[in-house]
Amino acid sequence: MSIESIVSQQKAAFRDGRTRSIKARKSMLKQLRKLISTHEKELCDAIKQDFGKPYIESYVTEIYTLLDEIDYHLKNLYGWMKPESVGGPIVTFPSKNVIYKQPKGTVLIIGAWNYPVNLTLMPLIGAISAGNTAILKPSELAPATSTKLKELFERYFKPDVISVIEGGVDVTTELLSQSFDHIFFTGSTRVGKIVMKAAAENLTPVTLELGGKSPAIVFEDANIDVAANRIWWGKTINGGQTCVAPDFVLIHSSKKEAFIEASKKAISSFFKNDYRIGENYTAIINHVHFDRLIDLLKQSNVIFGGDTNRDTRFIEPTIIDAEWDDEIMKDEIFGPLLPVITYDDDKEIPLQLNKKPAPLALYIFTESKEKQEFIIQHVPFGGGCVNDTISHLGNPNLPFGGVGFSGMGSYHGKYSFDTFSREQGVLKKPSWPDPDVRYPPYNDLTLSVFKRLFSK
Numbered sequence: 224m225s226i227e228s229i230v231s232q233q234k235a236a237f238r239d240g241r242t243r244s245i246k247a248r249k250s251m252l253k254q255l256r257k258l259i260s261t262h263e264k265e266l267c268d269a270i271k272q273d274f275g276k277p278y279i280e281s282y283v284t285e286i287y288t289l290l291d292e293i294d295y296h297l298k299n300l301y302g303w304m305k306p307e308s309v310g311g312p313i314v315t316f317p318s319k320n321v322i323y324k325q326p327k328g329t330v331l332i333i334g335a336w337n338y339p340v341n342l343t344l345m346p347l348i349g350a351i352s353a354g355n356t357a358i359l360k361p362s363e364l365a366p367a368t369s370t371k372l373k374e375l376f377e378r379y380f381k382p383d384v385i386s387v388i389e390g391g392v393d394v395t396t397e398l399l400s401q402s403f404d405h406i407f408f409t410g411s412t413r414v415g416k417i418v419m420k421a422a423a424e425n426l427t428p429v430t431l432e433l434g435g436k437s438p439a440i441v442f443e444d445a446n447i448d449v450a451a452n453r454i455w456w457g458k459t460i461n462g463g464q465t466c467v468a469p470d471f472v473l474i475h476s477s478k479k480e481a482f483i484e485a486s487k488k489a490i491s492s493f494f495k496n497d498y499r500i501g502e503n504y505t506a507i508i509n510h511v512h513f514d515r516l517i518d519l520l521k522q523s524n525v526i527f528g529g530d531t532n533r534d535t536r537f538i539e540p541t542i543i544d545a546e547w548d549d550e551i552m553k554d555e556i557f558g559p560l561l562p563v564i565t566y567d568d569d570k571e572i573p574l575q576l577n578k579k580p581a582p583l584a585l586y587i588f589t590e591s592k593e594k595q596e597f598i599i600q601h602v603p604f605g606g607g608c609v610n611d612t613i614s615h616l617g618n619p620n621l622p623f624g625g626v627g628f629s630g631m632g633s634y635h636g637k638y639s640f641d642t643f644s645r646e647q648g649v650l651k652k653p654s655w656p657d658p659d660v661r662y663p664p665y666n667d668l669t670l671s672v673f674k675r676l677f678s679k
């Protein structure tokens with residue numbers, strides 16, 4: 224079936240209202256839950272086949288997080304959907320005023336390869352909760368996972384309600400030429416711009432979940448051992464290929480040596496110098512990305528690590544001594560290389576960071592509330608943590624999204640429901656009273672009555 228026909232079938236299904244009721248939404252959420260939990264091993268195997276991600280990592284970051292999110296939506300959906308009564312000003316008296324949460328319609332969800340199940344299905348949960356039909360386009364760079372998703376969705380859902388369309392740039396381009404009611408894109412800033420341009424043709428609202436260089440700032444008073452553990456935990460999950468991985472460390476110069484020593488200890492205790500792709504460590508997604516990282520590595524001053532293997536696409540967690548102008552400080556790294564840059568005066572931190580596009584995440588390591596607030600108030604970033612990395616994604620009460628070049632809009636929990644809903648304001652008036660004074664012809668008396676009643 225052509226892409227155009229799938230889209231028009233979905234629009235017809237949306238119009239006939241089959242996805243709107245709370246019963247329908249909950250039953251689809253439960254069906255999705257069943258799909259994920261019944262086939263979690265197959266999904267994790269497909270991810271492992273694509274880029275050697277260990278089962279435990281896939282289970283925690285892709286399967287568990289989705290099941291948790293579905294349960295959260297099932298629990299809260301009634302309250303989110305309920306029309307909200309609001310007050311009104313005297314000019315609208317007497318009236319009842321209600322905000323309805325309407326589904327947007329037929330939505331397109333384009334996923335990235337690095338969490339190929341999570342990044343495609345996490346937005347889908349919001350789309351279902353909000354009462355939409357959805358087309359999913361998983362990343363072609365994780366082909367085994369993309370095919371597995373297609374196969375499972377064909378078994379569990381009718382295509383006029385949820386459909387998986389596989390393919391690369393040409394398929395995505397064709398999808399983007401269709402008229403959707405919302406486009407949810409996860410991927411690079413470069414492709415995000417292409418998506419937004421295409422969406423503008425149909426004035427389609429977009430959510431863009433993009434990337435960036437997310438800093439980890441380590442202040443002089445930080446607990447250095449804990450900082451090293453948590454930064455390297457965030458940097459080595461998924462082989463460093465996480466949109467919110469700490470991209471580089473900005474550390475007070477007096478603590479640099481201590482941080483390097485603590486980093487060596489952390490890396491050694493995590494992996495015992497025994498890296499096994501698919502068991503305790505993840506490979507780089509493909510040779511294009513592998514070669515890009517090797518190129519950066521060759522231009523860098525390696526302090527620790529640096530071992531690589533092109534056959535298995537392995538890159539060791541690597542500490543790099545860096546300066547702001549280095550090649551590795553230009554773009555998002557998306558691999559297990561960690562540049563360390565120093566500063567001497569706290570005031571330098573926002574000055575340096577604000578020269579770069581606002582990152583998706585930012586991490587602050589300090590015991591001082593003042594220093595935390597100083598950064599939070601002076602450096603724009605999507606979201607982040609104090610004394611941790613990545614964990615903010617685990618809380619559905621926190622919105623997840625970027626700012627500027629790292630994206631627009633947000634999701635997770637109720638933010639997902641809101642992203643795929645449209646707020647519709649309705650004023651409900653009784654037929655009585657119906658005073659003549661509101662209708663033309665107007666005269667001086669009308670104006671003086673109006674001014675007396677509604678004086679400002």
Ligand code: NAD
Nearest residue numbers: 334335336361362391392395410411414432433434435466
């Ligand atoms: P990508 O932008 O290359 O691809 C994402 C999607 O866009 C894929 O489905 C792909 O098929 C499609 N695509 C690629 N080129 C296209 C084109 N020319 N026209 C139309 N569609 C096109 O990103 P990626 O390599 O899959 O993922 C890595 C990037 O995604 C990193 O920058 C990372 O930070 C970001 N990311 C962001 C988040 C987030 O939640 N904010 C999560 C994961 C990854």
